[in-house]
Amino acid sequence: MTKFNPYNHFGFLTNRVARLIVKAVEPDMETDGHCFPASCIGILAELWAKDGISQKYLGTALIKNKSSITKMLLALEDDELIVKVNDPEDGRGKLIYLTQKGRDMQDIIEAKSGEMQEMLLTDCSNDEIVIAKKVLAEMYEKLYFKVNGHNPFLHEKNE
Amino acid sequence: MTKFNPYNHFGFLTNRVARLIVKAVEPDMETDGHCFPASCIGILAELWAKDGISQKYLGTALIKNKSSITKMLLALEDDELIVKVNDPEDGRGKLIYLTQKGRDMQDIIEAKSGEMQEMLLTDCSNDEIVIAKKVLAEMYEKLYFKVNGHNPFLHEKNE
DNA sequence: GTTTTTTAGTTTACTTGTAAACCTTTTTTA
DNA sequence: TAAAAAAGGTTTACAAGTAAACTAAAAAAC
Numbered sequence: 001m002t003k004f005n006p007y008n009h010f011g012f013l014t015n016r017v018a019r020l021i022v023k024a025v026e027p028d029m030e031t032d033g034h035c036f037p038a039s040c041i042g043i044l045a046e047l048w049a050k051d052g053i054s055q056k057y058l059g060t061a062l063i064k065n066k067s068s069i070t071k072m073l074l075a076l077e078d079d080e081l082i083v084k085v086n087d088p089e090d091g092r093g094k095l096i097y098l099t100q101k102g103r104d105m106q107d108i109i110e111a112k113s114g115e116m117q118e119m120l121l122t123d124c125s126n127d128e129i130v131i132a133k134k135v136l137a138e139m140y141e142k143l144y145f146k147v148n149g150h151n152p153f154l155h156e157k158n159e
Numbered sequence: 160m161t162k163f164n165p166y167n168h169f170g171f172l173t174n175r176v177a178r179l180i181v182k183a184v185e186p187d188m189e190t191d192g193h194c195f196p197a198s199c200i201g202i203l204a205e206l207w208a209k210d211g212i213s214q215k216y217l218g219t220a221l222i223k224n225k226s227s228i229t230k231m232l233l234a235l236e237d238d239e240l241i242v243k244v245n246d247p248e249d250g251r252g253k254l255i256y257l258t259q260k261g262r263d264m265q266d267i268i269e270a271k272s273g274e275m276q277e278m279l280l281t282d283c284s285n286d287e288i289v290i291a292k293k294v295l296a297e298m299y300e301k302l303y304f305k306v307n308g309h310n311p312f313l314h315e316k317n318e
Numbered sequence: 319g320t321t322t323t324t325t326a327g328t329t330t331a332c333t334t335g336t337a338a339a340c341c342t343t344t345t346t347t348a
Numbered sequence: 349t350a351a352a353a354a355a356g357g358t359t360t361a362c363a364a365g366t367a368a369a370c371t372a373a374a375a376a377a378c
Binding site for chain 1: 162163164165166168169170171172173174175176177178179180181182183184186200201204207208221265269272275277278279280281282283287288290291292293294295297298299301302303305306317
């Protein structure tokens with residue numbers, strides 16, 4: 001058996017990088033006074049891409065179950081980043097919309113993300129970064145389909 | 160403000176891909192009869208790279224706190240994948256070693272990881288895959304240093 | 319060399335996330 | 349169209365992960 005090299009495995013790399021990003025970003029968020037949990041950024045990301053979506057959709061997109069979504073939305077509602085509206089076309093459903101504050105958060109987070117990328121990837125060329133994103137996006141779409149049985153919504157809206 | 164494109168952000172991509180991989184792999188693990196939780200693979204990965212390490216190290220490597228490590232090791236011990244040994248050189252410490260069963264798991268998991276990569280990356284060239292891994296490894300090392308104040312252990316052992 | 323401080327790991331109490339039962343509305347079907 | 353099945357969300361009960369207090373050993377300070 002050959003020695004194990006974790007750097008060869010996307011499961012290892014994506015998991016560690018994702019966790020470390022959260023860990024690295026959290027203290028910044030606190031000092032900036034944005035008090036919602038980092039896990040909620042995923043919900044905001046979906047809403048920035050498309051405002052007014054259902055909780056069910058958020059669940060499949062974020063790979064979380066519906067009770068988790070309910071709780072996260074509660075936190076975002078408390079911070080006045082989103083509002084819940086009864087779906088006029090379906091008495092069961094609710095639609096989630098960003099508030100102005102929620103929309104404003106987009107620039108802040110995108111800026112932070114860009115800063116981080118620059119800081120972390122000083123030894124990578126622009127081409128390499130583009131390729132890395134392409135490969136990850138490819139995995140994302142294939143995995144999403146495998147797990148959820150349909151393609152991610154974001155893609156249609158952002159091609 | 161321009162439309163948000165999540166595919167441009169490593170925070171989004173790594174987080175989603177990492178979660179989806181776990182979700183996609185879990186059912187396979189159950190049918191194969193490996194009953195330890197997927198989160199524990201991270202511990203095994205560290206041990207495959209270097210057997211006989213401390214719990215403290217596992218904590219920093221996995222970005223988990225020490226009580227989480229204690230619990231995960233309990234699960235792995237129950238499944239007879241690892242053993243805990245008192246550190247002969249430090250009465251406080253314990254060293255974690257793989258059992259034969261734990262070592263055998265390496266091939267199984269590596270095979271699964273390879274299969275997955277092939278299935279997911281049919282539209283990417285080999286070169287692109289290598290570059291993507293390089294970029295992720297770069298981020299991993301920089302983030303690891305930023306969060307933990309020193310470089311990852313694995314790197315020294317697997318260059 | 320004794321006292322103080324720090325460190326590795328465990329235990330206990332809490333927080334966050336999930337599964338399962340529930341309510342309400344919609345869709346299916348007969 | 350009435351009855352049955354399914355679907356979106358919430359609530360409740362549970363599981364997994366974390367923080368903080370604790371134990372015991374080592375290192376540092378004096």
